[in-house]
Amino acid sequence: MSRxxxxxxxxxxxxxxxxxxxxxxxxxxxxxxxxxxxPIYWTLIDVPAQGLMVFKGSTRAGDLNxxxxxxxxxQAALRSRVVRAPAGQLExxxxxAAAAGACVLINGGAFMMDGPQPRxxxxxxxxxxxxxxxxxxxxxxGDRYHVARGAFGLTAGxxxxxxWIRTGAxxxxxxxxxPRHQLGDPDPLFKRSTPAQPWPVSDALGAGPxxxxxxxxxxxxxxxxxxxxxxxALHPRSAIGYTFSNHxxxxxxxxxxxxxxxxxxxxxxxxxxxxxxxxxxxLDGGGSSALVVGGRLLNRPEGNRRERPVMSAxxxxxxxxx
Numbered sequence: 493m494s495r496x497x498x499x500x501x502x503x504x505x506x507x508x509x510x511x512x513x514x515x516x517x518x519x520x521x522x523x524x525x526x527x528x529x530x531p532i533y534w535t536l537i538d539v540p541a542q543g544l545m546v547f548k549g550s551t552r553a554g555d556l557n558x559x560x561x562x563x564x565x566x567q568a569a570l571r572s573r574v575v576r577a578p579a580g581q582l583e584x585x586x587x588x589a590a591a592a593g594a595c596v597l598i599n600g601g602a603f604m605m606d607g608p609q610p611r612x613x614x615x616x617x618x619x620x621x622x623x624x625x626x627x628x629x630x631x632x633x634g635d636r637y638h639v640a641r642g643a644f645g646l647t648a649g650x651x652x653x654x655x656w657i658r659t660g661a662x663x664x665x666x667x668x669x670x671p672r673h674q675l676g677d678p679d680p681l682f683k684r685s686t687p688a689q690p691w692p693v694s695d696a697l698g699a700g701p702x703x704x705x706x707x708x709x710x711x712x713x714x715x716x717x718x719x720x721x722x723x724x725a726l727h728p729r730s731a732i733g734y735t736f737s738n739h740x741x742x743x744x745x746x747x748x749x750x751x752x753x754x755x756x757x758x759x760x761x762x763x764x765x766x767x768x769x770x771x772x773x774x775l776d777g778g779g780s781s782a783l784v785v786g787g788r789l790l791n792r793p794e795g796n797r798r799e800r801p802v803m804s805a806x807x808x809x810x811x812x813x814x
Contacts, residue, residue, distance in 0.1 A: 528759065529762055530553060531552075531766060532550065533552065534547040534549040535547060535548055538785060538786075540595050540596065540785060540786060541569060541570065542569055542570075543563065543564035543567035543570050544562070544563050544595070544596065544808065546559070546561050546785055547559065547560050547561075548790075554751065555751070555752065556745060556752050556754075557752040557791070558743065558744065558745040558752075560744070561596050561808070562740075563739060563740040563741075565650050565652070565740050566737070568811070570808060570810060570811070571808070571809045571811065572646055572652065572695075572740055572806065572807065572808055573592070573618075573646065573695050573809065574617065574644075574696065574697045574806055575592045575618065575807050576612075576618050576803060577801070577802070577803050579609075582801035583801055583802070584801050585597055585782040585784045585789065585802060586788070586799060588802070588805050589787060592807045595785070595786060596784065596808040596810075597782075597783075597784040597805050597806070597807045597808070598730055598732065598742040598775065598782065598783050599781060599782045600697045600699070600775060600776065600804030601615075601775065601803070601804050602699070603802070603803040610803055612624045613627065614627045614699070615657060615697060615698030616803075617664075617695055617697075618695055620694050624698075626640070626641060626657045626658055627717075628658070628659075632719060635676065636675075637673040637674060638674040639674075639715075639717035640657060640658045640667055640682070640716065641656065641657070641699075641700040641701075641717065642655070642656055642657075642702035642716060642774070643657040643697060644732055644773050645693030645697075646696070647692055647693055648692075648694045651738065652732075652734040652740050653691070654732075654771040656670060656702065657698065658688070662690065664691040664693065664696070665682055666689060667682055667686050668688060668689065669686065670705075673715060697804055699775045700774060701716045701723075701757070701774055702774075703731060703733075703764055703769075703773060704769045704771055705771060706771075707769075707770045708765070709762060711757060711758060711761050723756065723758075724757070725756065726755060726756060727748065727755070728746050728748060728781040728793040729744075729760050729775075730745075730775040730777055730780075730783075731760055731763075731772055731774055732772065732806060733764045733769030733773065734769065734772075735769065735770055736768075736770050739768070741764070741767050741768070742783060743763060743764060743767065744781050744782065744790075744791050746791050746792055746793060746794075747793075748793075749792065749794060750795070757774060779793050779794050779800040780793070780800050781793045
């Protein structure tokens with residue numbers, strides 16, 4: 493099991509060196525990202541509160557711009573929560589941050605605009621209230637598959653969790669091992685072949701796929717029912733993860749612009765591992781990718797400062813600010 497990345501200091505910047513094992517795993521999956529991957533060199537740019545650090549980084553080739561936040565949730569002054577736009581609405585990330593009183597905020601899960609009101613895709617639970625359940629199944633090429641998709645959650649004690657989540661009469665349940673999708677099987681997952689346990693979270697947000705599992709790159713896209721070829725394409729992307737020592741990590745990578753090409757899902761997973769993630773999850777990406785610090789949007793998702801309204805986000809609340 494990996495214990496996090498090797499860290500070197502070079503002229504005031506942090507160099508996070510990825511593991512060869514992870515690159516071999518990416519290569520074995522048939523994704524050319526293993527050859528394209530380059531480590532990101534990080535520079536500390538802000539310390540908004542005790543235990544909270546903000547970094548900006550780029551590759552040696554200068555073809556990526558990225559930002560990440562390291563939040564030590566062992567600090568009593570730092571709390572995390574899932575936030576949502578008012579019912580039936582979308583809000584910009586900076587507006588969501590202002591409404592929540594958040595010192596840091598990252599965009600959350602995907603949403604659909606196929607009806608009179610936007611709807612969240614998958615799990616959304618805020619302050620103990622379940623607004624949307626996990627995705628139970630997906631339709632692909634005329635067949636329906638029962639799935640369990642990745643989700644991020646927070647316990648009442650402010651501990652982050654990432655797992656593959658389903659729901660039933662007994663509430664949210666998390667798989668103890670990865671369940672594969674099931675074709676045309678009406679029996680819910682986790683009840684027959686896959687052990688599960690209650691998922692005791694007060695806040696939760698569905699997204700996916702899971703990127704890092706037990707300190708190793710493990711992209712569970714196929715098992716979660718993500719079969720789109722877009723996962724290998726280069727796009728702006730966002731991810732969330734946490735370390736063995738209860739540090740929460742936010743990562744945003746810009747794309748679709750000169751100077752920042754974007755990343756594939758495989759590259760995103762490797763970068764989350766480089767930051768020390770023991771578990772990591774892909775969030776909504778593209779023009780929705782956004783990182784807000786101190787009320788200001790740091791990144792440029794598609795080469796401009798225009799914000800795309802979103803439905804959900806993950807916020808950090810700084811009870812005391814230096």
